[in-house]
Amino acid sequence: MRVVIVGGGISGLALAYGLHSRGTEVTLLEAGPRLGGNIQSRLQDGFLTEAGPNSFVDREPTLRTLAASLGIEDRIRTADPSAKRRYVYTRGKLRTVPMSPPAFLKSDVLPLGARLRMMGELFTPRAPEGDESLAAFGRRHVGRTATAVLVDAMQTGIYAGDMEALSVAAIFPKVVELERKHRSLVLGMARTQAAARKALPAGEGATKPSGMVCSFDGGLQVLVDALARKLGPAARTGARVVELRREGDGWRLAVEEHGQRAELAADRVVLATPAYVAAELLRPLDEKLAARMEGISYAPVAVVHLGFAPGSMPPPDGFGFLVPTQERRRVLGVIHASSTFPWRAEGGRILLTCMVGGAKRPELVELDAAALVTLVREELRELAGVTAEPVFTEVVHWKRGIPQYHVGHLARVAAIDEGVARLPGLHLTGNAYKGVGLIDCIREAHTLADTLTR
Known part of the structure; x- marks a missing residue:
């Protein structure tokens, strides 16, 4: 054959x-x-940049198995532990995305009323018949505010899309299956985790995928x-x-x-x-x-890399931040590339990777490289207080970037x-x-x- x-x-x-x-x-x-x-991974002027995908999450053996068969598994690098911290820009400032229910209840990522509404997820009604948008699914489970802030930020980081148009069954099939079986996502996750712990033979916990953000030492290339x-x-x-x-x-x-x-x-x-x-x-x-x-259809995306000299600014904390659509900003999000993977910037340099455009602002991807660098620098100054002058810039246009x-x-x-x-x-x-x-x-x-x- x-x-x-x-x-x-x-x-x-x-x-x-x-x-x-x-x-x-x-x-x-x-x-x-x-x-x-x-x-496309490129090493230039002491910065290792990614034109497209930036990393992968080690949640299943698929990629590691392939890497092992190719003889490159030992080149996989996990992100710095600080990369577990994520931020979302909402209500005029960067706020930490809490990683546990207790932390969520104490956080300021959502107003108190929205946090209390999320606790009502336990009483979510069954899904309606037919396909459902991510936005409708989110509002039904966690409320309008949490959907506009957290759910939209989450999809932006993956699809750069319009959550009113995206199909939840197509983009998050495991979540829809969880709802189908358990009605409440909270109940479903609790039951699934309990069953997994019960089914796991003694001593085998260490063989599970790490769940960490990973890449290769020379980039995905x-x-x-x-x-x-x-x-x-x-x-x-x-x-x-x-x-x-x-x-x-x-x-x-x-x-x-x-x-x-x-x-x-x-x-x-x-x-x-x-x-x-x-x-x-x-x-x-x-x-x-x-x-x-x-x-x-495909969402257009421009990737803008900015590199900074050692000591020109404090190293940013965590993986980066995302910006929900309702904030009406011109960036989708920013990855703290050199904080997540310190080996991507030599000698204490700092690398930020910024995404612009998406399904909601496709016209921005039509801007030339110089205009995009100016736009991103303005947004970084207003959103994250970054005023340093970059010593390195790179812009990649994807006119048809991410399938919707x-x-x-x-x-x-x-x-x-x-x-x-x-x-x-x-x-x-x-x-x-x-x-x-x-x-x-x-x-x-x-x-x-x-x-x-x-």
Whole structure:
């Protein structure tokens, strides 16, 4: 069996490696000049920056298992313990996000009335029929204020989206399942944790994932480079697929590579590209399927890195802060990159990574680099009191950054799956469908590799 994968982001790379390691003949075609998609780690002027994903949370073995098989597990680094502290900008200042119920009751992150309303979560009614927005789900469980501040800040850090439009079942399926089984999230979490403690054999607690924020010592690019080394010539860059058509029981792809056009035969084809790219290739085969895929929107995001000289400002505390939409600010959030991972800035330098735009302020991503640096410096001064002059700046524009799983997304994906099933030998993977995170993409790629090699 010969498999051709179109798209060299983390989904395509993980799938190609999974097939290659199982002995399957695989070719990966990436239209751009490099592999890794939006994973790009750069070391410049003593600062290690990430253009896309900044880290991952070690909650399940998916990524560690892959890293171990690649021989790079020892390069995984956990965040500084101070990174457990998170902040949200609300009511005119940065406030600590409490990490336990007692701390929450004593905190000022929400007004007293909103904190008391959250205690009423135990009495939340059952979910209504049909898909529900994250905002509606949040208001039903924790109230309007907590939803506008904490729930919105949480989704902003992942999706940079509009919580009135995002589908809670699509973006937080485990939370919805918890509600389905237990009605109250508080009751569900308590019961689930108690059952887990009871089921855990003695002495095995230390084998659990750490739950810590992690990265690699050279950035997430370490993972991409390790996958590329294992694949060798099977992964080709500068190879753009311009046509996809059925041929007998298989497929034929027209590929433009290094100024020349050639054709490639395959028994199976996997499109691991953004949904809108896959839609263009599939339009001649199924117009309705292509339209459904194009219906998945993307939030634009600009990533602005600011580096500061040693001693020019106090090192910021904790992981960083998020800004709820209701504050009407121009930044989505700020990661204290050098506080979270001290090795990302040499010799006491300080690195801040700032996000701008998202679904609610897409026009800001259209600003040029200089304007974005000015904007971010103004916001940092007003929100966090940062007045120091940066010695390093870097701006990355993602015009189509993060897929948005809007209400109806699960039905859309089910319809897409049905359409793809009518094209035997064709498969889809990537962050547009069943999880936007790094680990989501690797998990889905692993599952698809198992399916293709059964």
